[in-house]
Structures are given as structure tokens and as C-alpha cells.
Amino acid sequence: xxxxxxxxxxxxxxxxxxxxxxxxxxxxxxxxxxxxxxxxxxxxxxxxxxxxxxxxxxxxxxxxxxxxxxxxxxxxxxxxxxxxxxxxxxxxxxxxxxxxxxxxxxxxxxxxxxxxxxxxxxxxxxxxxxxxxxxxxxxxxxxxxxxxxxxxxxxxxxxxxxxxxxxxxxxxxxxxxxxxxxxxxxxxxxxxxxxxxxxxxxxxxxxxxxxxxxxxxxxxx
Numbered sequence: 001x002x003x004x005x006x007x008x009x010x011x012x013x014x015x016x017x018x019x020x021x022x023x024x025x026x027x028x029x030x031x032x033x034x035x036x037x038x039x040x041x042x043x044x045x046x047x048x049x050x051x052x053x054x055x056x057x058x059x060x061x062x063x064x065x066x067x068x069x070x071x072x073x074x075x076x077x078x079x080x081x082x083x084x085x086x087x088x089x090x091x092x093x094x095x096x097x098x099x100x101x102x103x104x105x106x107x108x109x110x111x112x113x114x115x116x117x118x119x120x121x122x123x124x125x126x127x128x129x130x131x132x133x134x135x136x137x138x139x140x141x142x143x144x145x146x147x148x149x150x151x152x153x154x155x156x157x158x159x160x161x162x163x164x165x166x167x168x169x170x171x172x173x174x175x176x177x178x179x180x181x182x183x184x185x186x187x188x189x190x191x192x193x194x195x196x197x198x199x200x201x202x203x204x205x206x207x208x209x210x211x212x213x214x215x216x217x218x219x220x221x
Contacts, residue, residue: 013038013050019057024167028064035061048085052078056093063100071101092118092131099134108142111135129155129168136175145179152176170199174209177216186220193217 015038022031035058042050059074079094095118102111115135122128132155139148152172173196180189193213200210 013042013047013054015041016050016053016057019054019061023057023060023064026064028061031064032058032061048081049087049090052081052085052090052093055081056097059097060100063104068101068104071097071104075101089121092121095121096131096134099138103134103137103141106141108138111138112142133168133172136172140175140179145182149176149179149183152179170196170203171209173199174213177213181216181220190217190220193220 015034018034019031019038022028022034035054039051039054039058042054055074055078059071059078062068062071062074075094075097078097079091082088082091082094095114099111099114099118102108102114112135115131115138119128119131119135122131132151136148136151136155139145139151152175155169155172173192177189177192177196180186180192193216196213197210197217200207203210
């Protein structure tokens with residue numbers, strides 16, 4: 001997850017980090033609890049930047065739980081909070097969350113529009129794997145495999161946020177392998193599956209992407 005603001009704002013709020021870790025681990029119920037708890041503290045402190053981040057985290061957690069209606073309500077609340085603040089560029093948090101909702105609803109074209117707008121508001125040195133990952137999935141869902149491929153490849157450039165989104169970096173190779181197979185490029189598919197398995201060789205063995213990549217690589221050999 002990409003956090004707006006920076007370390008100085010986030011440091012006093014450990015629930016920010018907890019929500020991020022739980023969400024990335026697929027533990028959405030715990031991510032939701034951390035986001036809600038952190039939001040109450042930030043609200044009492046009137047820390048709008050942290051409140052925006054935690055609403056974003058809350059919306060993503062709702063999506064992880066399959067609660068699209070609640071996610072949309074949270075997105076609307078986040079948008080209203082941004083509109084009342086001085087930092088209008090933080091609308092990118094809303095745009096990313098709304099795009100994730102659009103992906104769930106298979107509204108790929110609107111997701112692409114929102115994500116392009118969000119990426120345009122990020123500084124080049126900012127971590128943005130989350131945004132590229134969502135954009136690549138939107139392109140893939142719309143059937144635009146070539147732009148999906150290019151977007152996943154952008155995630156593999158060195159960025160400052162990889163320590164928090166390393167899972168997305170690794171998974172980008174898996175997704176590129178799938179796209180290469182769809183495009184009929186077996187050599188590129190093998191290369192990406194091999195890279196993915198090399199990166200995640202010490203990951204938990206029960207992860208479905210690991211088993212699938214091994215199966216697909218064996219079939220391509």
C-alpha cells in the first residue's frame with residue numbers, strides 16, 4: 001500500500017503499518033480493525049493526512065472481505081474529506097480506491113481513467129507499485145494485454161516503496177508469465193515464471209501462485 005504524507009506523519013500511528021501488513025498478507029478482517037482503530041485516534045488528533053490514509057486502508061479491507069457496498073461508502077467519505085482539505089493531490093487515494101471498486105465491478109475503462117489520474121499526481125520518486133498493479137489488472141481485464149504487459153514491467157524498476165510492496169514486485173513476474181502465455185510467447189513465459197519462482201523460493205509453500213507457476217513452467221519445458 002502506498003501511504004500519502006511520509007514517515008513523520010505516520011510514525012505516531014502504528015495502526016497505519018498494521019493495516020498495511022495485514023492487507024498485504026490477505027488478512028482483511030485484521031486490516032479493517034487496525035484501520036478503524038487508527039482512524040479513531042487520528043480523528044481525535046485532527047490529523048487529516050492520517051485520516052485519509054486510514055479511510056483508504058479501510059476501503060481496501062472492505063474489498064478484501066467482499067463488501068463492495070461498504071467500500072464504496074468509505075470511498076465517498078474519503079473523497080469528501082479530501083475536498084475539505086488543502087492537499088487536493090491526495091485525491092489520488094480516492095482515485096485508487098475507486099478504481100479498485102471499479103475492478104471488482106468489472107468497470108475496467110473507468111478504473112483505467114481513475115488510475116491514470118492518480119499516477120499523474122504521484123512524484124516520480126514516490127512508491128507506486130500498488131497503482132501500477134491495479135492499472136495492469138484493469139488493462140488485462142479490458143483485454144489490452146500489451147498495455148498490461150508494459151505496466152507490469154514498470155513495477156520492476158527500482159522504487160523506494162519496494163520494501164512495503166515486495167509481494168507485488170514478485171507477483172508481477174507471475175502475471176507477466178500468464179500474459180506471455182496468452183500472447184503465445186512461450187520463451188518469455190518461461191523466463192518470467194522462472195524469475196518469479198526464484199524470488200519466491202522461500203515463500204510459504206501453500207501460496208496458489210507458486211503451485212500454478214510451477215505447473216505452468218513444467219508444461220512449457
